[in-house]
Amino acid sequence: MSQLYFLQFFAPDIIASFLGTIQPYKTDFFDVFKRVSKTIKGPIHLGTKIERINRGRQPSIQYRDAKGRYSNTQLCSDFIIAFPPTSKALKESGLVLSTAERSLFAPVGVNGYFSSAVRMDKLGDNLTVSQALPNPLEPFKPEGQPVYLTPLHPESDIVNVYSADDPAHPSATRVKGHLLRDLSKINKNLNNAHAQGTKVAASDIRAFSGQIDYFPHVGPKALADGWYKKFNALQGTDHTYFTSGLNSFELVEYTIRAARDLVKQHF
The missing domain is CATH 3.30.70.1990 (Alpha-Beta Plaits)
Incomplete structure (x- = not known):
């Protein structure tokens, strides 16, 4: 199979x-990014370090730009994590994982x-x-x-x-x-x-x-234990959604398709 x-x-x-x-x-x-940036209405923050993602009653991101001495806060309605959700990457993003998330993403490798x-x-x-x-x-x-x-x-x-x-x-x-x-x-x-x-x-x-x-990717045992069923059930919990090559397959076309499917299902 x-x-x-x-x-x-x-x-x-x-x-x-x-x-x-x-x-x-x-x-x-780089040309693709420039074209896509023209379709985005809000500001695009480059050279920015996210210090903390707060998923409480009022979701927000605390961040600092490369030249900034002080932290800034951006209020959010939801978070979309658009990178491979390895335990290390999620920790470095400033996201405090729940017990269910730690268990789910522990077997993710690259x-x-x-x-x-x-x-x-x-x-x-x-x-x-x-x-x-x-x-x-x-x-x-x-x-x-x-x-x-x-x-x-x-x-x-x-x-x-x-x-x-x-x-x-x-x-x-x-x-x-x-x-x-x-x-x-x-x-x-x-x-x-x-x-x-x-x-x-x-x-x-x-x-x-x-x-x-x-x-x-995850290994055969995680797949057999219903990893993707658990992953899909977790989408939207605490205002958080995950999309990357892991949602489908690490090809540009199918990563984009998976992201579009996520938007259709949840937004």
Whole structure:
């Protein structure tokens, strides 16, 4: 059944992009954020640290901006938590969890996922590179290696690189080491079989994200124990709603669909 659940999310264009028969659609999410911001009527607070979320009789958020010496308070009708609800992330958000929430979100895990921007030689036109699997029916073992890279802009020598590491013991040092070693092997025009690779230096790593809370999920036992039934029943308790890739599947399209479904059901 788990295989059937997984397959329902693979539309024809997604399957074809994985097979390499069509080029996947690429977008600059900064442009997406700018377009979406124009549809929001209220203020958007950037560079803000939330200190506390109060879910009492009058819900409110206590926050401080990057330059502010004093805390500000914003009154709210409801809270929508739009990030993967791991115990660590929820605690850092200023949210004081109830006993039911602590129990529910304790088994939520994420993949050991890192992203980087690396300066490389021109790999070739319209190319994406992914890790080869010895057995396509078996997942690779995440050991800090880069698993997918793609240049977003043809005029730029900066390549977006995504790496996977052991989620139980993620290590930025290990991931950076793999970036230097593994990318040096393919730092060349991949359309030319005789091209010589160029060593990637530490200075070529132009940006490094650290670990990202990617692909939130729960294990088989939690699923068998009715985790999603409990999760859906909790929505709206204490004016709080949760939406992320965990609601459906960690693909942009289905995360958006799940968020829209949440709005239709509760607002």
